[in-house]
Amino acid sequence: xxxxxxxxxxxxxxxxxxxxxxxxxxxxxxxxxxxxxxxxxxxxxxxxxxxxxxxxxxxxxxxxxxxxxxxxxxxxxxxxxxxxxxxxxxxxxxxxxxxxxxxxxxxxxxxxxxxxxxxxxxxxxxxxxxxxxxxxxxxxxxxxxxxxxxxxxxxxxxxxxxxxxxxxxxxxxxxxxxxxxxxxxxxxxxxxxxxxxxxxxxxxxxxxxxxxxxxxxxxxxxxxxxxxxxxxxxxxxxxxxxxxxxxxxxxxxxxxxxxxxxxxxxxxxxxxxxxxxxxxxxxxxxxxxxxxxx
Amino acid sequence: xxxxxxxxxxxxxxxxxxxxxxxxxxxxxxxxxxxxxxxxxxxxxxxxxxxxxxxxxxxxxxxxxxxxxxxxxxxxxxxxxxxxxxxxxxxxxxxxxxxxxxxxxxxxxxxxxxxxxxxxxxxxxxxxxxxxxxxxxxxxxxxxxxxxxxxxxxxxxxxxxxxxxxxxxxxxxxxxxxxxxxxxxxxxxxxxxxxxxxxxxxxxxxxxxxxxxxxxxxxxxxxxxxxxxxxxxxxxxxxxxxxxxxxxxxxxxxxxxxxxxxxxxxxxxxxxxxxxxxxxxxxxxxxxxxxxxxxxxxxxxxxxxxxxxxxxxxxxxxxxxxxxxxxxxxxxxxxxxxxxxxxxxxxxxxxxxxxxxxxxxxxxxxxxxxxxxxxxxx
Numbered sequence: 027x028x029x030x031x032x033x034x035x036x037x038x039x040x041x042x043x044x045x046x047x048x049x050x051x052x053x054x055x056x057x058x059x060x061x062x063x064x065x066x067x068x069x070x071x072x073x074x075x076x077x078x079x080x081x082x083x084x085x086x087x088x089x090x091x092x093x094x095x096x097x098x099x100x101x102x103x104x105x106x107x108x109x110x111x112x113x114x115x116x117x118x119x120x121x122x123x124x125x126x127x128x129x130x131x132x133x134x135x136x137x138x139x140x141x142x143x144x145x146x147x148x149x150x151x152x153x154x155x156x157x158x159x160x161x162x163x164x165x166x167x168x169x170x171x172x173x174x175x176x177x178x179x180x181x182x183x184x185x186x187x188x189x190x191x192x193x194x195x196x197x198x199x200x201x202x203x204x205x206x207x208x209x210x211x212x213x214x215x216x217x218x219x220x221x222x223x224x225x226x227x228x229x230x231x232x233x234x235x236x237x238x239x240x241x242x243x244x245x246x247x248x249x250x251x252x253x254x255x256x257x258x259x260x261x262x263x264x265x266x267x268x269x270x271x272x273x274x275x276x277x278x279x280x281x282x283x284x285x286x287x288x289x290x291x292x293x294x295x296x297x298x299x300x301x302x303x304x305x306x307x308x309x310x311x312x313x314x315x316x317x318x319x320x
Numbered sequence: 321x322x323x324x325x326x327x328x329x330x331x332x333x334x335x336x337x338x339x340x341x342x343x344x345x346x347x348x349x350x351x352x353x354x355x356x357x358x359x360x361x362x363x364x365x366x367x368x369x370x371x372x373x374x375x376x377x378x379x380x381x382x383x384x385x386x387x388x389x390x391x392x393x394x395x396x397x398x399x400x401x402x403x404x405x406x407x408x409x410x411x412x413x414x415x416x417x418x419x420x421x422x423x424x425x426x427x428x429x430x431x432x433x434x435x436x437x438x439x440x441x442x443x444x445x446x447x448x449x450x451x452x453x454x455x456x457x458x459x460x461x462x463x464x465x466x467x468x469x470x471x472x473x474x475x476x477x478x479x480x481x482x483x484x485x486x487x488x489x490x491x492x493x494x495x496x497x498x499x500x501x502x503x504x505x506x507x508x509x510x511x512x513x514x515x516x517x518x519x520x521x522x523x524x525x526x527x528x529x530x531x532x533x534x535x536x537x538x539x540x541x542x543x544x545x546x547x548x549x550x551x552x553x554x555x556x557x558x559x560x561x562x563x564x565x566x567x568x569x570x571x572x573x574x575x576x577x578x579x580x581x582x583x584x585x586x587x588x589x590x591x592x593x594x595x596x597x598x599x600x601x602x603x604x605x606x607x608x609x610x611x612x613x614x615x616x617x618x619x620x621x622x623x624x625x626x627x628x629x630x631x632x633x634x635x636x637x638x639x640x641x642x643x644x645x646x647x648x649x650x651x652x653x654x655x656x657x658x659x660x661x662x663x664x665x666x667x668x669x670x671x672x673x674x675x676x677x678x679x680x681x682x683x684x685x686x687x688x689x690x691x692x693x694x695x696x697x698x
Binding site: 035051052055056058059060062063065070102112113116208211214217218221222223224 | 356358360361364367368371372378379382383385386387389390391392395491507510512513
């Protein structure tokens with residue numbers, strides 16, 4: 027029995043709900059499978075559908091550390107895995123020199139340079155060392171092919187070997203969540219290693235439930251109105267970036283901060299920046315709002 | 321690594337199919353629906369189902385979706401396959417019967433092989449594919465053609481590249497003296513790690529001109545499928561045109577991910593299938609319209625045609641020369657070139673030969689592979 031075992035998909039959904047993350051049946055089932063098969067979870071979907079927050083909820087639910095690796099173009103193993111702290115090593119050498127050698131042989135001195143304290147553990151190594159942990163590899167589609175290949179290697183064995191140091195192996199496999207915004211297609215080998223889930227925007231009832239759970243202070247009427255408007259905006263194909271759940275929450279929060287108990291045109295116009303992140307969208311949505319609420 | 325203590329749902333009576341068989345047959349049905357389900361994915365699926373309580377249909381649905389789908393495009397096909405397969409009125413045996421036809425060569429058609437049982441069929445399939453590679457595509461029957469079309473999806477595509485001028489940090493590049501020294505100065509002269517840099521290579525543009533006139537009819541579809549495969553590999557770098565009585569740009573049609581759908585769309589786009597051809601005039605239209613733009617300059621141009629020219633060969637020669645002055649390389653792929661005893665006698669071919677960098681075949685899978693290889697190194 028490890029800390030990450032769970033008896034069923036329903037139990038997992040319950041645990042996530044306790045942290046304020048409402049997973050639907052499909053996501054709960056797949057999350058349960060990922061834990062049970064010790065396979066990474068690959069989540070794709072529109073921005074703001076809760077891919078990253080699932081990893082956060084898992085970490086909170088299992089009371090594990092969350093280790094996040096944000097991918098970007100050109101990321102490589104030294105930023106993701108480990109690096110040697112070169113400056114500290116040089117300082118160490120200098121201080122040994124200054125103290126007159128301290129009676130160390132050359133071999134001793136060299137091996138002292140590759141001590142654990144000079145090893146900069148980057149997220150993946152850290153996750154292996156601190157496992158059980160939740161490792162979130164965010165926006166993997168931004169990294170390049172070489173990095174994917176390297177990642178595949180780590181995710182297949184959950185161990186890395188560092189030439190000067192030895193092999194680091196996770197005692198228990200960390201819970202790995204990869205997210206992708208589909209700016210490019212991932213390599214098939216990596217996809218085959220993972221369990222795949224496409225997260226859609228939630229339906230009306232579920233989204234209202236999410237707003238009520240995450241922002242209990244927001245009045246029910248306002249929550250429902252906000253969600254209804256957001257759902258309508260999503261349904262029309264006119265906006266550059268459809269608002270995600272994150273935007274819904276931001277907007278509901280903003281309206282609540284403004285002290286509104288109901289959605290009206292003036293407050294909607296004042297707080298539209300929480301919902302739309304493009305000027306063109308702001309204009310379109312403002313026009314649509316005046317139609318909906320006018 | 322497979323998890324220990326793998327439990328598969330038991331249900332093995334002599335006259336009944338085991339649950340595993342049914343699940344694997346469902347995986348084949350999903351594959352037949354157009355989702356790329358490899359053998360290891362199918363195994364993951366069986367493993368995943370074994371970990372769930374099997375009372376509910378939805379468990380099988382989610383287990384299959386997580387293990388067999390790889391992108392949102394797969395989801396509708398998966399959904400359809402699931403609904404038709406697990407419809408209540410079919411018995412398991414019936415479903416196995418109906419799937420037996422689709423679990424043929426196609427089911428075993430993947431690189432990482434099935435279990436012991438599939439080995440014989442795999443061998444047979446491998447040799448069949450090998451024979452098929454050398455056959456002229458013009459003389460294949462329908463089933464062979466279908467298998468060949470699937471083989472297109474596995475063709476390795478590499479684009480030709482060009483050297484860029486700016487150097488960027490790159491761990492595999494040459495030592496960058498300036499950056500290394502700057503780093504050293506920053507540390508007060510203490511020597512440190514070497515900084516390396518290199519100028520990356522960028523893919524060159526690739527332009528395919530495919531002759532779809534009457535004499536090329538047996539090859540046009542295969543060539544378009546080949547072009548589709550290349551477009552799929554690098555959608556932003558590849559342009560495809562068909563040459564007939566007129567010039568048609570079919571790039572957009574070929575960007576559709578599914579090969580059959582793309583071909584159908586291209587077919588509707590091209591108005592002059594199997595008509596006559598005036599290569600010289602169409603090539604002139606191409607040069608006038610696209611030649612002066614950024615599309616051809618520095619690109620690798622592949623012309624797939626047998627060179628049957630009804631018009632004036634001298635015009636064709638002049639236009640080929642114009643194109644040659646713009647493009648980086650011109651590769652002429654002629655389906656008759658690869659056959660025994662071929663002599664370039666047509667006037668059209670003789671007119672263009674001086675302006676072509678590579679003159680190669682293009683009538684079988686093997687010659688397509690060679691063509692792609694020449695393209696990659698052009």
